[in-house]
Amino acid sequence: MIHDDVVTIDRLVDHVSTVPAIAGQKVNLFLREKVSSGLLEAAIDGGVAPACVLFVHGGYCPSTLAFDVPYRDYSWMAFLARAGFDVFAMDMTGYGRSSRPCMDNPRNLDRTYQPLVVPAVLPQTCEPDYPHVLVNSDSETDDIARAVDYICALRGVERVSLVGWSGGGIRTGTFASRFPHKVDALVLHASSNYDRSNPDEPPGTLPQPGAPMTIQTRDVGIDQRWLGTCTDMSTIEPGMPDFIWAQNVEHDPVGSTWGPGGLRAPTRTYWGWNAKAAGRIVAPTLMMTGEQDHLLGSNLQLMDDLGAATKAFITIESATHFAVWERQRRVLHDASLQWLTSRTIGDGGQAFRAGPDSVVRPE
Numbered sequence: 001m002i003h004d005d006v007v008t009i010d011r012l013v014d015h016v017s018t019v020p021a022i023a024g025q026k027v028n029l030f031l032r033e034k035v036s037s038g039l040l041e042a043a044i045d046g047g048v049a050p051a052c053v054l055f056v057h058g059g060y061c062p063s064t065l066a067f068d069v070p071y072r073d074y075s076w077m078a079f080l081a082r083a084g085f086d087v088f089a090m091d092m093t094g095y096g097r098s099s100r101p102c103m104d105n106p107r108n109l110d111r112t113y114q115p116l117v118v119p120a121v122l123p124q125t126c127e128p129d130y131p132h133v134l135v136n137s138d139s140e141t142d143d144i145a146r147a148v149d150y151i152c153a154l155r156g157v158e159r160v161s162l163v164g165w166s167g168g169g170i171r172t173g174t175f176a177s178r179f180p181h182k183v184d185a186l187v188l189h190a191s192s193n194y195d196r197s198n199p200d201e202p203p204g205t206l207p208q209p210g211a212p213m214t215i216q217t218r219d220v221g222i223d224q225r226w227l228g229t230c231t232d233m234s235t236i237e238p239g240m241p242d243f244i245w246a247q248n249v250e251h252d253p254v255g256s257t258w259g260p261g262g263l264r265a266p267t268r269t270y271w272g273w274n275a276k277a278a279g280r281i282v283a284p285t286l287m288m289t290g291e292q293d294h295l296l297g298s299n300l301q302l303m304d305d306l307g308a309a310t311k312a313f314i315t316i317e318s319a320t321h322f323a324v325w326e327r328q329r330r331v332l333h334d335a336s337l338q339w340l341t342s343r344t345i346g347d348g349g350q351a352f353r354a355g356p357d358s359v360v361r362p363e
Contacts (some may be wrong), residue, residue, distance in 0.1 A: 006081045007040055009033040012097070015146045018139045019093055021130055022163055027099035030091040031147055032064055034081040050158045051184070053080055053340065054147060055089035057291060058166025058192065060216045060263045062096025063089035065251050066165055072242060075110055076163075076324065077334040085340065092171070093135055094213075094266030096251055102130045102212040103264055104254060110267065117215075117259035134212035134266040136202065136274075137174055144175045160338040161340055165193060165324060166192045166359060172271045173302075177272075177280040177335050183332045185343065186285040186308075186338045190295050194302045198274035208269045208283065215255055217262040217341040218245050226322045235318045235327050235356075244325055249324040278305035285311045286339040288332060290319030303350075314344045314360055330358045339340045 011026040019027075035043075039050050055077060057066040067089050081087045089099040102108050106121045107129050114125040127270045144162075151160055152161040161184045163170030169191020176183045222241050230236060248263055255264040285308045289299040296315065303313045314335055319328040331354040340344055344354055351363040 005037045006034050007034075007037050008079055013147060013150050015143065015262055016084045016101070016102075017093065018140070018142045019135050020132065021134060021212065022101045025242075027093060027101070029093070029099075029143060029147060030063070030097035031150065032068065032077070032089045033087065034068070034075075035085065035086045036081060038088060039084065041064065043079040043155055050086035051084075051340070052086045052088065052151050052155055052157055052160040054144075054151060054167035055087070055161065056144060056161050056164045056172050057089070057092070057095065058168050060221060060265045061248075062091045062251050063334075064096065064245075065247050066168075068304060069244070069247065071324065074325065074329060076329070076333055078229070080337060080340070083337050083341075085132060087148070088160075089153055090144070090293060092140060092143050094264075099266070101265075102134060103132050103266065105129055106258060106302065108212045110214050111214050112185065116217065116262075119261065121258045128211040130212050132207035132212065133210040133269045134207070136269040137271050138202070139179060140171050140268070141175050144171060145179065146174075148179075153180075158182075158194075159276045161185040161187070163189070165189040165335060166321065170194065170270060173281065174273055174277060176283055177277040180280065180282050183283040186281065186283045187342055188285065188287045188302075189323070189332060190289045190293050190296060191287075191299055191302060192271055193273050193296045194278075195273070196275040196305065199271045200273050200274065200313060201274060203269065204240075206269065210267055212267055213264055214267060215258065215259045215262040215264050217234050217259075218248070221248070226320060231292055231296070232318055236325070239328065241323055275305045278302055279307040282309070284339070284343045286314070286335065286345070287312070288316060288335060289315045290316045290321060290323050290328070292319060293321040295321065310343050312339070312350050312352060314354055315353045315363065318352075318356045328354065328358060332356075333358065335360060
């Protein structure tokens with residue numbers, strides 16, 4: 001059943017941080033919910049517990065920019081909400097409307113990025129005031145755990161399904177490998193950082209030396225990482241890159257004023273996203289990666305290494321790493337709905353290919 005009356009609810013969820021710079025301090029995690037009014041009323045009245053989905057973003061784009069683009073049918077969250085799911089998306093620490101410790105101070109930019117803001121914001125390059133990497137695998141898993149526990153208590157469920165794009169892949173995958181009993185199903189779109197030989201354990205010293213923050217400008221995020229990898233510009237609607245960059249500015253009103261402007265992101269220390277961790281993932285897992293994405297090879301390896309008995313992989317033709325903002329977004333939407341509903345794609349199987357027509361066929 002299609003529900004057109006989708007309600008949007010924004011919350012700040014309290015959390016006791018385990019980020020080393022502020023460990024033990026109370027912070028806020030931004031959580032957006034999209035749900036049909038009928039399902040919301042039923043949940044409030046104590047009816048049947050809804051099927052809940054949590055989206056987790058990647059390395060630079062906060063959740064609403066990644067999954068709730070306010071243009072035509074681009075919102076992945078709204079698509080699933082109209083299909084009857086109670087849909088949530090979170091901003092990790094250091095992103096969007098969540099707490100951003102150490103990040104309003106431009107001196108805390110990694111020195112690689114400081115020249116971008118000299119002399120407009122900084123008179124000259126300098127050592128960071130907090131000379132360490134900001135977040136890590138443990139603190140990010142704890143962020144997700146807090147959001148999952150909040151959703152479970154709010155809606156009276158024991159598990160949620162997770163959807164992760166790019167850096168959201170390592171975040172949700174790591175969580176699923178550590179807390180399998182809390183994950184109903186998993187959808188990974190172009191996970192970053194996967195390597196079979198990644199270390200199991202954290203480095204001997206945490207936090208690692210460095211700086212707490214980076215920044216991504218338009219020429220890198222839009223022109224190089226996105227448009228620079230696209231081999232067929234007809235897959236991107238005219239004006240969409242400009243629209244997305246305008247959204248970037250709205251999602252980081254501080255970073256947008258620094259030099260050329262950009263999206264700030266916390267630096268990260270990761271470990272454990274390897275073959276051993278993948279083998280511990282037992283939730284039914286759907287993976288999707290664009291054919292023009294340089295992460296396709298590592299994602300195919302991740303697919304092979306998954307411990308899940310039920311799993312499938314879709315290679316998306318005419319799509320880059322940023323398929324969420326391209327014509328092939330419909331593959332992400334439709335396939336995730338099939339998976340979250342039935343744990344199958346088409347008539348079953350594990351290997352699929354989506355053509356330029358967005359139709360998914362067995363490979």
